[in-house]
Amino acid sequence: MDLMRKNKTSKAPRGQTLLKNVSKNRTLIWMLVIPVIMCFVFCYIPMPGVIIAFKKYEYMKGIFGSEWNGFDNFRYLIMSKKLWSLTRNTLLYNIVFIATGTVFQVGLAVILNEMLHVKFKKISQSFMFLPHFISWVVVATIMLNIFGDHGVLNQILSKLGLESVSIYAYENASKWPIVMVLLKLWKGAGYGSVVYLAAIVGISPEINEAAKIDGANIWQRIWYITLPSLKPTIIIMTLLSVGGIFRGDFGMFYQLVKGQHLMESSDVLDTYIYRTMMSTSNMGWSAAAGLYQSVLCFVTINLVNYIVKKVDPDYALY
């Protein structure tokens, strides 16, 4: 191997090989230009602004001219005495979302792949994708019209002479974590399955055919061929999701659970920060909250990546 590399290098200088590779993959490189620019503009250029978290920001003095105030901007987060419960809520919700999401997304991808009837497959796929395009505001309204006091469900129950129920009642606050998980799955599982579906399509049909000839049934093929082939994709997708594990889905938590009486079980970092910021427009505080979440996410993703690297270096992100 080393010998081959040496030979290659001796044949063509490194710079030339690079140029050759660039010219060979120029279409791919062109395709990469826009995402790289986007990433640079939106992720790297604003990065120095993070110092607002340590400053008493004043408009006319600007980000760099405003006075430093140490960790003062973090005080309100600590003073609330909710930091732990908020962080825990955010983390637990996201762990459940990622875990259930992955299982359902992979499951749906496998089912879609095994469907033989093309029309039925396409219709099912469309129905699975559709919820992804509905905003949480609309989902909240749909929920209210089905499960609310005058909603469809209660109308049916009253027609049947049964007692009405409301998931918005204070007594039912403890059931909201389940409601959230179900809604998140309903909204995201179909769309999330696209990546896995693409990965399944990429599996060489020869392997499946060989297994078929060897007498493997559908379950065996899924278990021994499809799922192991999806392993790298699953790990990468999970690692990417872990990158945002301390960020709550604000749209969902805010729109679905406007009721503060349901908050004990649904207050996450993002909703708390929003609530606090509504009474003030302190940019230093917002930056401090954002930095807190980013640092936690950074530590977590490094930790998870480290573990994956230890177990199987091939699957690590970096």
Place this chain on the structure above:
Amino acid sequence: MKKSFWKKLAALTLALIMVMSLAACGNSGKQNDTGGGIDAGEDNPGGNNGISEDSPYRDKGFDLSKRETVVMYAIGEKPTDMDKVMEIVNKQYMEPWINTTLDVKFLSWGEMGDKYSLLLTPEGDQVDLMYTSSWCNYSSEVANGGFKELTPEFLQKYMPYSYPIQAPISWEQVSVAGKIYTIPKNNATFNTYNVFVVRTDLLDKYGDFEINSWDSMKKALITLAENERANGIYANGQRGTAEFADHLWWQNVGAEPLASGYAFMYYTHGSEDLPDWDKDVFYKFICDDTLQLYKEMAEMAKAGVWSPDRINDTTDAVDNFKSGKVASLIWNASAPTAGQDMENAGVGTYDVFDVTPDAKAQRGSYADDTVAITAKSKLPERAALVMDVLKGFDEVNNLVVGGIEGTHYIMTEDGYRQDGPDAANYNWGVWAWGITGKNSPSSYNPDPRQNKFAEICEPKEYAPLASTFTFDKTKVEAELAVIDGIVGEYEQSFNLGLFGDDTEMKYNEMVQRLKDAGIDAIMEECRSQYEAFCESHKK
């Protein structure tokens, strides 16, 4: 060699990124100069160039020779006839009088939370005048240095017509730590007094109701709930953030807010005198009367007076009342108008009731609607002149606030105003709340129910001395934000009675959390500021 080339390239790229980042996020740090402003020197020979012969600003010592555009931001949606009105404002007044074009832009309610602060950053678009109020970021933007400090000298000089007629109390109400950062409206209304408007076509079916107290109102609401809920009509809709409690209950109990925009309150005992801190001042969410209110709300919620999902329901309570989905509304002077709209739509009939006949009525704070000159404005003097034109002359003020006379409003012989044929395209006071002038005409309606609100409030008007007290939150900003966050977790639920039998338990829990989060320190800070205020008023 090659390695060092790549290293150099990487270092260069990194350096470039850092430089670009600094350039993008930074700002020159230079304070705005007022180069585009005006020199008010007496010996300015070219000062009258560019303005008309009959301009009231002629020979006032202003150099108005250069045409400038002043940009003002208002909150809400642009009225249909805005351009028509602004054309007259600019062509007849702004341009000939002060050689300035006024450009009014709107920040919609939806955008307010996200964009308001961004508009004040020096990097953004031109913004010279900005709507602000005790409920719309005033104190926090002052802390961020978003608004220009307005000294009495500046105001006297650049607002020569409106400053002398501005209510002196209004300046006190907008001052933060003794300094003024905004120009308040000059017309305070009874916007904090609340009345009860109910559908009489429904209520009359269940007996003869005499509504003149909290309990009689409650009885009417529960009766309506018992009989009309099955028909899909709720007895009450709960407006906005369910602040039913905030106004009517404290009106009933006889308490007023101590500082506009904060939850410090005091019992007035019907007097205008400054309250005794130890006996009368309290924090709104820690008080026996608060618990009593929440119990009342829980009782009404249990009786089904309003929808149990009201908190998750985004429909507007006023619209629900107008369309007949709810049978009553508790609100200020706008409530009878909503009743009229409901009646005009053929839904039912209405009447207006004073639930607290013994309570005094205070005009709202001038700090509730103001317009500030932004710190980044390059034309602060010109912006002040624009405000002077808008507020110092009744004809201009009526035009901006109410539209074109004869089209959008009609004046009666006795000096009242009535809706004009195109009132819907430019309602009176549709956006210019912060500009309303001293002599803004009152509305008149031949229907006695429409004048009932004024008839209720005017005879019992009083002006408590404490209404000029303002609180400077700088020292306790973090504590206050945490406290507001905690209150935010409970307030609406309490106001809608959602905790049911657990109300007292949840109330105690909230009180404990407020104490743990430092409410005592905030009250102590408020007390020291209040005592200093009392001292200054004794002199």
